[in-house]
Amino acid sequence: MSPIEAQKQIEELTAQLKQHNYNYYVLAMPTIADYDFDVKLKQLAELEKQFPEFADVNSPTQKVGGEVTKEFVNVRHRWxxxxxxxxxxxxxxxxxxxxxxxxxxxxxxxxxxxxxxxxxxxxxxxxxxxxxxxxxxxxxxxxxxxxxxxxxxxxxxxxxxxxxxxxxxxxxxxxxxxxxxxxxxxxxxxxxxxxxxxxxxxxxxxxxxxxxxxxxxxxxxxxxxxxxxxxxxxxxxxxxxxxxxxxxxxxxxxxxxxxxxxxxxxxxxxxxxxxxxxxxxxxxxxxxxxxxxxxxxxxxxxxxxxxxxxxxYKAERAETELLSVTYQVGRTGAVTPVANLQPVQLAGTTVKRATLHNADEIELRLQLHEGDSVYVEKGGEIIPKIISVNLAKRHANAHPIHYIKNCPACGTALERKEGEAAWYCLNDEGCPPQIVGKMQHFIGRKAMDIDGLGDETIEMLYKREFIRHISDIYKLHERADELKQIERFGEKSITNMLDGIEKSKQMPFEKVLFGLGIRYVGETVAKKLALHFKNIDNLAKATYEELITAEEIGDRIARSLIEYFESEVHREELEKLKENGLQFVVEEKEVTLASDTFSGKTFIISGTFENFSRDELKDIIEANGGKILSSISAKLNYLVAGDNMGPSKLEKATKLNIPIISDDDLMGMLG
CATH class of the missing domain: 3.30.470.30 (DNA ligase/mRNA capping enzyme)
Incomplete structure (x- = not known):
């Protein structure tokens, strides 16, 4: 190998390995198998030994792992x-x-x-x-x-x-x-x-x-x-x-x-x-x-x-034929490709399907073609994945596989948001898997927890055109006689289901909000939103700036909420659910001031705390007469700082000479 070729190869391997290290250690999303990484690392080490003049001072062969992330305080290891x-x-x-x-x-x-x-x-x-x-x-x-x-x-x-x-x-x-x-x-x-x-x-x-x-x-x-x-x-x-x-x-x-x-x-x-x-x-x-x-x-x-x-240990690997690629539509509209394989034995189980994650996996990384012979691996993954293609076995006239352009369930053109890997069907009110999936999510244990109504029943009621929207669930009592005509759907089952639906009307606002299935609004986020905005009307009219002041609400969740409430269909559905008596207001507890110690004082709470959540600290401050602000300014009296606090807040508070206190200091002020 000539010095010029060696230099080029060293630079390419160094760049690749640095990126893989970053993906593995910082993003926690590796894009290469351990074995393949180690092979590249050894290649680089051998080249650096032969041509030390081209070795990067910060070569991956000299470094242990990834970079340190910027969100946490950096600490030097003693050893x-x-x-x-x-x-x-x-x-x-x-x-x-x-x-x-x-x-x-x-x-x-x-x-x-x-x-x-x-x-x-x-x-x-x-x-x-x-x-x-x-x-x-x-x-x-x-x-x-x-x-x-x-x-x-x-x-x-x-x-x-x-x-x-x-x-x-x-x-x-x-x-x-x-x-x-x-x-x-x-x-x-x-x-x-x-x-x-x-x-x-x-x-x-x-x-x-x-x-x-x-x-x-x-x-x-x-x-x-x-x-x-x-x-x-x-x-x-x-x-x-x-x-x-x-x-x-x-x-x-x-x-x-x-x-x-x-x-x-x-x-x-x-x-x-x-x-x-x-x-x-x-x-x-x-x-x-x-x-x-x-x-x-x-x-x-x-x-x-x-x-x-x-x-x-080498991850368990097997070679088999790719039969086809099919697509699944989730309740949020995300369309996920699945590889259907010629059955093969792998790690003691028969593998017929493998995950393909997204379009980039199909078209860019693997560049899959019809009938490809593929290597399937089952290492730390629960679901097998395709690692690579045996190009030597690819047929000369094989056609490349392209990710679909339209939803496989309803035909709507798929869209991909900037910065996201997944493609989505945005026809959330007309796409059957999304409609059924949303209703199944709504009745689930962590949402409305409706006794007597399960996933299979939802699917059956949808197919028989009893329900098309979540609000239709609350009209089923009007069609009790029709329900009795369904085979193997007895009177007792119908009574239990209708009782469960009626009982669900008492579920708190946070459960209803989670049940709506707004993208990125999980159980915890729904609870924090309910506590912060108190009712659905405040949440629906909140601006982007107001949304991101709520605890744990970042750019992605804020934009998703705005998009959801801008939809006329969603607003109409919410009105129907209100008419049916669902809870869209946080039950206010009567607040009695414990003291007026913090009367006239303003606070911001930032970071994480060992003994309290931020909401608990907020309640303590307000119960003692204090007020919580949303941004740092000269009007702020105290910044209550926990672990992992954003450096910009700390810097701004320091510049304005605002006292920075811990949760222990706060409790000490209360005596």
Whole structure:
């Protein structure tokens, strides 16, 4: 290879890998399989070795992971969080073992641990109390996510008395169990949100959320495995694991002490078969020299320790034929493509379908053609996905597959909003899957919770033209005699259904608002909107500026709300629901001032808090005579600042010399 070709290839690989790192570590949305990433990384490392003059100073071969995000406070790691060298084959493990023996002799042991597919985390404890939690970030510094990590049930906030040091750091992996992932992803799709590709991405996205109350609703888990302190506290890694468990930390019991590389290989082989039976994802095995003195002797490279390596399992892959691409229409109008495949065995199951996500996946990344032979992978993903196409088997006259232009259900031209990957059918009042989906969402447990009325009944009533809109549900009692004519729909079932419909009229405003199925307005957002605007009329006439002052309401939700209420069809439907007696007003509680301590004082609450939600702090301030403002100005008396507060607010308050107080300070002012 000529120097010019080498330089070009190094630049291309560097740019690609930097982007993939950003997608993986920051956006939590990887666009390349781990194996393919590692192949590219090795190619780059080899080229840099041959042509060091062209290597980028910030090359991905020298960096641990992604950039640090800007939403959280950046914290420098006391001990760098290095990544591990990895391999996919046995020979490289034997070579690793040989290097260890050459450096320290034959008298050593290994500890083998499952390599969890989650988000690496560093926890600092002072005097037995969790003081700080920081993500890996770029290995040198990471994001302070302490408030969010405190919501994870099995991470101790305060240790019981024990023989632990006064100050120490422990490292581990935050992850999500597959069943929790499936349930929460289903909820995202219900709310018109893009589903996460796998549990790892969902866990990572959750940890980076700005509202710790929302984080607490998502069942994250954590295994801990690394101990760091200033003084030598244990002789071996194995000894430290036993102590960590005794102190109350969640340690994975599958780890094993191995006498030699043969035992290591047996451990790897065992878990290659058994890993699919776990409730969480692992993508390999971590192998570490057990003795800490020997670890010190072996030392580190710029990027990773010489005394450890990870063996990564290749994701289960199979080759099969693409039979067709079909499309599903969700209740929000999002049109999702699905690949129909020649049935193939993969990871112990028969795979007939694979996710294709969106148009870009079909036309740009995969460039699918009719009858393509495709590679399907089932790694951390619950639903299999197409990784690539076997171009050698593509027929010369095969036609490219183009994403459809019109809705497969109603024929309406599809539209794609700027910045979104999905295409939508906007005929929400005339597209059957959307109409049925919205009504099914409305009657659901988290919305109106109508007893005696299920998804199948909604579909049947729609097909028989009993219902066309949500408001029609509340007219079904007028057609009770007609309902009795339906086969297998007995009088008792009809009575139960009509009673359930009548009872649902008492559901609070927040449930009705969630049930309307406005895009991006999930259960929590509906509750916050109801509390902020008090009734549907205030919400319907709110301007963009007024909407974004409400807690957790950003640009995307605000625009979706405005679009919804601008529709004459939606406004007419809301009037019909009002006439039927549904609740569109928050029941006002009689407020008695607890004191007039804050009388004449103004406050803004920003950030997240460990002991209170922002709404709770708002209630406390108002109950003591204070007033909440929507923007920082010279009229503001106090800024109540929590974790992860926006830097612009902090800067503006500082410039105006406005006192910045904590929630503890606020409570202290009340005595």
């Amino acid at each position: 760098p969080m290095l990544s591990l060298g990895n391999t996919y084959n046995e020979q490289e493990l034997l070579d690793f073992d040989l290097r260890i023996k050459k450096a320290i002799g034959d008298n050593f042991e290994y500890v083998c641990e499952l390599k969890f597919d989650g988000l690496s985390m560093s926890l600092t404890y002072g005097e037995g109390k969790l003081a700080r939690a920081v993500t890996r970030g770029d290995g040198v510094q990471g994001d302070d996510v302490t408030t969010n990590i405190r919501t994870i049930h099995n991470i101790p906030k305060q240790l019981k008395k024990g023989d632990y040091p006064e100050l120490f750091e422990i490292r581990g992996e935050v992850f999500m169990h597959r069943k929790a992932f499936e349930r929460l992803n289903a909820e995202r799709m219900e709310n018109g949100e893009v589903p996460y590709a796998n549990p790892r991405n969902f866990a990572s996205g959750t940890v980076k959320m700005q509202d710790s109350a929302e984080v607490a609703k998502r069942p994250l888990d954590c295994f801990l495995y690394g101990f760091y302190t200033d003084k030598t506290y244990f002789k071996t890694h194995w000894e430290s694991l036993q102590a960590l468990e005794k102190w109350g930390f969640n340690i994975n019991n599958s780890s094993r002490l191995c006498g030699d590389i043969t035992e290591v290989l047996k451990f790897i082989e065992y878990w290659d078969k058994e890993r699919f039976g776990l409730s969480y994802d692992i993508d390999g095995i971590v192998i570490k020299v057990n003795n800490y003195s020997q670890q010190q002797e072996l030392g580190f490279t710029a990027k990773s320790p010489r005394w450890a390596i990870s063996y990564k």
